[in-house]
Amino acid sequence: MFQPAPSFRDPSGCCCFFRGRVLRFVAADAVAGFEQFLQTNCARQFIAGKQFVATRRLNESETAALRTEPGLPPIFSAPAAGAVFEHVRIPFPSYPHEWPPEMLWAAGRLTLELAQAALADGFGLKDATPHNVLFRGSEPVFIDALSFERRNPGDPIWLPEAQFVRTFLLPLLANRRWGLPLAGLFTASRDGIEPEEVYRFCGPLEKFKPRMLSLVSIPTWLTRKANPDNQRIYQPQLLANPEKARFILESLFRRLARSLDSLRPAAQQKSVWSDYMATHSYDDPAFVAKEKFVTEALREFKPARVLDAGANTGHFSVLAAQAGAAVVAVDLDAACTGAIWRRARDQKLDILPLVLDLARPSPALGWRNGECSSFLDRAIGAFDGVLMLALIHHLLVTERIPLEEILRLAYELTNSLLVIEFIEPRDDMFRRLTRGRDHLHAALEAKGFESACAPYFEIVRSLALPGTQRRMYCLKKKSAT
Amino acid sequence: MTIVLAYVDPGLGALLWQSTIAAIVGFVFYLNKTRRWIVSTIQKIFGRGRKPEAASTKITVSSESLATKVERKTEVR
Numbered sequence: 001m002f003q004p005a006p007s008f009r010d011p012s013g014c015c016c017f018f019r020g021r022v023l024r025f026v027a028a029d030a031v032a033g034f035e036q037f038l039q040t041n042c043a044r045q046f047i048a049g050k051q052f053v054a055t056r057r058l059n060e061s062e063t064a065a066l067r068t069e070p071g072l073p074p075i076f077s078a079p080a081a082g083a084v085f086e087h088v089r090i091p092f093p094s095y096p097h098e099w100p101p102e103m104l105w106a107a108g109r110l111t112l113e114l115a116q117a118a119l120a121d122g123f124g125l126k127d128a129t130p131h132n133v134l135f136r137g138s139e140p141v142f143i144d145a146l147s148f149e150r151r152n153p154g155d156p157i158w159l160p161e162a163q164f165v166r167t168f169l170l171p172l173l174a175n176r177r178w179g180l181p182l183a184g185l186f187t188a189s190r191d192g193i194e195p196e197e198v199y200r201f202c203g204p205l206e207k208f209k210p211r212m213l214s215l216v217s218i219p220t221w222l223t224r225k226a227n228p229d230n231q232r233i234y235q236p237q238l239l240a241n242p243e244k245a246r247f248i249l250e251s252l253f254r255r256l257a258r259s260l261d262s263l264r265p266a267a268q269q270k271s272v273w274s275d276y277m278a279t280h281s282y283d284d285p286a287f288v289a290k291e292k293f294v295t296e297a298l299r300e301f302k303p304a305r306v307l308d309a310g311a312n313t314g315h316f317s318v319l320a321a322q323a324g325a326a327v328v329a330v331d332l333d334a335a336c337t338g339a340i341w342r343r344a345r346d347q348k349l350d351i352l353p354l355v356l357d358l359a360r361p362s363p364a365l366g367w368r369n370g371e372c373s374s375f376l377d378r379a380i381g382a383f384d385g386v387l388m389l390a391l392i393h394h395l396l397v398t399e400r401i402p403l404e405e406i407l408r409l410a411y412e413l414t415n416s417l418l419v420i421e422f423i424e425p426r427d428d429m430f431r432r433l434t435r436g437r438d439h440l441h442a443a444l445e446a447k448g449f450e451s452a453c454a455p456y457f458e459i460v461r462s463l464a465l466p467g468t469q470r471r472m473y474c475l476k477k478k479s480a481t
Numbered sequence: 482m483t484i485v486l487a488y489v490d491p492g493l494g495a496l497l498w499q500s501t502i503a504a505i506v507g508f509v510f511y512l513n514k515t516r517r518w519i520v521s522t523i524q525k526i527f528g529r530g531r532k533p534e535a536a537s538t539k540i541t542v543s544s545e546s547l548a549t550k551v552e553r554k555t556e557v558r
Contacts, residue, residue, distance in 0.1 A: 011488060127489045156503045162492030195494065214498075223494030233496060239507075247510045248503045255502075 007371075010127075013082065013146050016073055022087040023066075024055075025075050026146060031083045037148045040121035042114065046142065051110055053143045054088040090141055091305075092328055092382065095372045096130040096167075097186035098354040098362055100338035101175050101265040103140070104182060106345075107133040108168035108260050110140045115158070116253045119246065124151030128164035129191070135352055137326065138344035153242035158252055162219075167192035169215055169256070172263040174198060181334060183355055183362070190366065195219040215259065267342065271335035286465040290472060291319070293463050294387065294419055297474040298323040300460075301417040303385030309358050309413075310391035314340035314351065317387075321349040325385065330356040330375075358391075358409075359399040385417035386410055393423045396441065397433040403444070403452050411456040411477060418457060418475040422449045427469035446471055 007015045012030035016023050026034050037043055038055060046052035058066070063084050066072060075082075096104060107130045115125040125147055132144035170193045174180040178201060185193055199207065199220040207217045226233065239245045294316055298306075303325050308317040311329035313336050320327045321344070329340050329351050340353035354375075356362060361375035388410060395401040410418050423430050425441040434441065450459060457475035464471045 009488060129489075156507065157496070157499060159491040159496075160489050161499050162495035163489045165495060166492075191490070195492075219492065219494035219498050221494070222497045223492075226493055226497055228493060233493065234491065237500065237503075244507055244510045248506045251506045251509075252499070252502070 008367075010144075010146055012149070014073070014075065015087075015144075015146075018069070018072055020089065022089050023058075023072075024085045024087060024146065025073075025082055026085060027082045030146070030149075033150050034085075034146060034148075036150070037118075037121075037123050038145070040118070040123065042117040042121045042123070043148075045117065046114060050136065050139065051141060052114070053090070053141055053145055055085050055145050058084045058086055085145075087143065087145065090134040090136050090143065091326060092352055093134055093373075093378060094352060094354055095186070095362070095365075096171075097183045097365070097372075098356055098375070099130075099135075099182060100334045100341055100353065100355050101172055101182060102338040102341045103135060103138075103353075104130060104168060104172060105260065105264050106341075107135075107140045108164070108172075109257075110142055111164065111168070112253055112257050112260065114142055116250070118148055119151075119249055119253070122150060122153070123148045124155075124158070125160060128160035129167045130186075131190070137350040137352055138341050152236070152238060154238040154240065154245050155236055156239055156245040156248035157237060158249060161252065161256070163191065164256060165215055165219075166194060169259055169263060170195065170198050172260075172265075173211070173215065174201070176263055176265065177201075181355075183334075187362070187365065190371075196223065211259065211262065265338055269335040269338060271333050283467055286468050286470075289463065289465055290389070290421070291316075293472045293474070294389070295319055295323070297417060297419045297460075298325070298385070300474075301385055301476075303383070303417055305383045306385040306387065307379060307383040307413055308387045308389075310388065310394070311340060311353070312336050312390075314343060314353065316389055317351050317353075318343065318347070318349060320385070320387065321351050325350070327351045328379075328383070329353045330358065332357040359395060359401060380412045381415060383413055384415050385419070386414040388418065388420040390421055390423070390429075392420065393427070393430045393433055396444075397430065397437075403449065407452055407456050414477055416477055418473075418477065420473050420475060422446060422471045422473060424469040424471075430469070449473075 011027070012034075013024060013026040016025075035057070043052060047054050066084060096107075099107070110133060111125070111128050111130075115128070118125060126149050127144070127147050132142055132147055133140045134143050135141065171180075171182055171185050174185065174193060175182055195216045198216045202212055202216065206212055298320055302323075303320070306317075306320040306325040306327045308314070308320065308327055308329040311317050311331045312333075314329050317327045317329040317340060327350060329337070331337050331340075331353075332355065334355045337353040337355050340351060343349070344351035344353065356375060361379075362372075364370070364374040364377065365372040388406075392403070392406055395406050396403060410420065424446070425431070425434070425438060425444050430441075431438065453459065453473070453475060455478075457477055460474040460476050462471055462473045
């Protein structure tokens with residue numbers, strides 16, 4: 001299984017994933033501050049609310065046992081000058097380039113809430129990036145516990161403000177105003193988007209709108225006018241009055257929170273696929289039969305972890321979550337995944353929605369491709385059940401993926417159950433996709449589909465959906481091919 | 482106390498803009514403080530003798546309004 005490389009940006013320590021455990025080495029000069037932070041009201045309150053990753057310090061015998069483990073980064077093997085902590089593991093890590101705008105907004109909200117709460121306890125947040133946050137189901141969890149440091153009481157400046165703007169506010173602004181996908185922004189750049197880049201998109205009048213002025217235009221003009229060699233700009237501007245410094249920072253956090261709230265994605269966003277549940281090609285009996293078929297399969301196999309591939313607005317993800325599974329729902333439509341996130345959060349369902357094209361799943365990113373693992377590295381073997389409903393015709397026709405390849409991927413993703421919907425080329429939706437290229441799929445029929453499944457799966461049962469050219473299959477993974 | 486400086490890029494224009502706003506908000510802080518000082522000073526000079534009066538006024542008002550409500554209900558009946 002893939003293991004991300006240890007983190008390296010923070011001079012105070014590094015985090016590493018080791019044999020299913022999340023370990024953090026903290027350097028000697030940061031240990032006391034880190035432990036003090038974990039004892040603050042802020043940390044306790046957010047840990048109790050499951051919004052901050054639970055953390056414990058390993059005792060001496062546990063640390064000594066680690067030293068004998070091969071494969072750990074050297075700094076963990078000889079932590080004489082520091083300490084090792086262990087974090088609770090978040091089941092399925094996800095990254096900002098896979099989130100719908102709603103999730104980026106929620107991660108930003110949590111970041112600001114923590115920064116505000118830490119201020120009251122005399123601590124400051126030293127970086128403000130969405131990479132500090134993972135999602136447990138639909139709920140954000142702040143995982144970079146070492147991001148807090150005791151702040152100088154006289155410092156009125158929050159240095160990560162620019163990073164917060166680059167990685168939260170401007171991506172949300174660009175997504176809302178011009179429809180730029182977050183996947184593109186965060187795949188291209190770890191640190192978001194610069195005000196100067198957004199400035200180039202703005203029309204002459206738009207540059208003077210209040211929100212653009214504050215977040216984009218004025219920082220851009222100041223960058224152009226300022227002398228980049230003047231290092232005095234970066235010197236701390238300490239005030240003699242700590243009360244005043246805190247007043248300024250509280251005002252800054254309120255202002256950022258207002259900006260973030262004004263960029264909250266709208267609830268009813270429209271896209272090509274957002275109305276699918278209302279406009280799909282099934283009549284009621286067919287849809288009821290499909291729903292019953294999926295429910296029975298879930299009841300029979302009781303999968304603990306389910307991947308709903310091509311989830312659309314998450315109707316079947318909800319069924320799986322209600323059956324007790326932890327669900328990862330992927331769809332390439334950000335409006336649909338955003339709707340799933342809202343529903344999961346409102347109904348407190350264990351669903352993690354991700355914007356993902358199964359034909360072009362998110363790649364490994366970062367330094368040496370080791371900072372963010374690829375989707376398939378995280379997903380293969382991670383699920384007990386996979387749902388592929390109304391999906392394969394998109395892969396077969398639009399993406400030109402061979403049927404055998406689709407089934408092989410499903411085989412690698414699931415440990416047990418696959419519920420798949422086979423769609424005959426005569427189906428209206430199938431023909432809409434072929435656009436005159438029907439001859440390419442003329443030989444595709446249910447028998448051929450079953451033969452293609454045979455090397456990988458046993459057919460538990462199948463059901464022709466009444467009044468359609470579609471057939472549901474409940475398949476059980478064969479132990480080896 | 483060890484202060485570890487943030488390692489993230491603070492930007493250039495963004496940092497200058499934040500510093501400018503911080504200066505303005507700092508001025509607001511003194512305005513607020515001055516306003517609070519003026520209000521508390523006025524209260525110290527003039528407020529002491531008035532407090533019991535203000536309290537009795539409140540009671541009068543509330544008892545008046547209660548009496549009015551009772552009267553209205555009686556009229557309705």
